Amino acid sequence: MKTITTDFDYLPATTVEEALDLLSQHKDDEYRILAGGQSLNTAMKHRLIAPEYIIDIKGLLDLDYIKFDEKEGLKIGALATHRSLEKSPIVREKYGVLCEMEENVASVETRNWGTVVGDLCNADPAADPAPPLIALDAKLKIASKGEARTVDAAEFAVDFFDTAVQPGEMATEIQIPVLPPNTGVYFTKYSQMLGDYALASVAVLITLDNKKESCTNARIGLAGVGSTPIRAKKAEEVLKGKKITEALLAEAAEVAKTEISPVSGIEGSADYKRELAGTLLKRVGKVALERAQKA
């Protein structure tokens, strides 16, 4: 049996360049990036992981930003916390669904320390930011020394607690495009306790045509119902090009239930979670539609 040791080398970085240098020097070693520490410290405390090196990026003030531009949309740096997103006036004005999502992430204490990017990098399949980011067509910027690439939010998590970030890389930014006119977005999660991880969560984006009659675009993100967050592409197709009614949302919910793979746990069976996801999708879709009609 492998002995779990609690010893590690602590390597703090103060600039992105310094962090990428450290990552390039240790990419073949067992290291972990430390941001707010809310998930990493817990995993280490429970001896689930025992990295040899900790590369601390909490001091990268150049990645602590939330910026909005009418052409490029919203950019959230890797050190922006849940709480700063929740309290950002520009985010509330332009992407209110993200503030609504943040209000139910963990506790204020965890939101004060934990970063949004760190939550995505931890890749818990029930974490809250992924569904609204999938619905908003967000991308994650991933950097290594001398290189950068972007990955769709829907492709960022690749398995339970595993992401597209490779050794030597770090996620540096979330990028969200400007929302088209006549667009409504909504997200909700169902959890057993306030601020707990979701049993299932759903985000829906609906864009209507100029007459606000027909759906020109729909995007659906779900979490808690598979090994990663899921984009329900087939359910989106049910809505596109049609007038959205409760019956059509019910049809989309039935299709979405075939696109997810929930697993049974002490908090609920797979069948229960599948039904829950369908019910949430109908409710969330209705609110997204109302918002698109008023936008």
Ligand SMILES: Cc1cc2nc3c(=O)[nH]c(=O)nc-3n(C[C@H](O)[C@H](O)[C@H](O)COP(=O)(O)OP(=O)(O)OC[C@H]3O[C@@H](n4cnc5c(N)ncnc54)[C@H](O)[C@@H]3O)c2cc1C
């Ligand atoms: C009690 C509790 C309740 C919670 N409830 C919820 C909840 O209801 N909903 C929810 O969504 N989340 C919940 N969380 C998770 C919480 O949101 C995350 O722990 C937090 O956001 C992670 O961010 P961090 O900055 O603390 O990351 P860390 O803990 O520092 O890191 C987390 C992981 O991501 C990696 N990482 C961090 N930043 C980067 C980066 N830039 N590039 C590459 N890898 C990186 C780390 O190496 C580590 O593997 C809960 C956490 C706790 C402790």
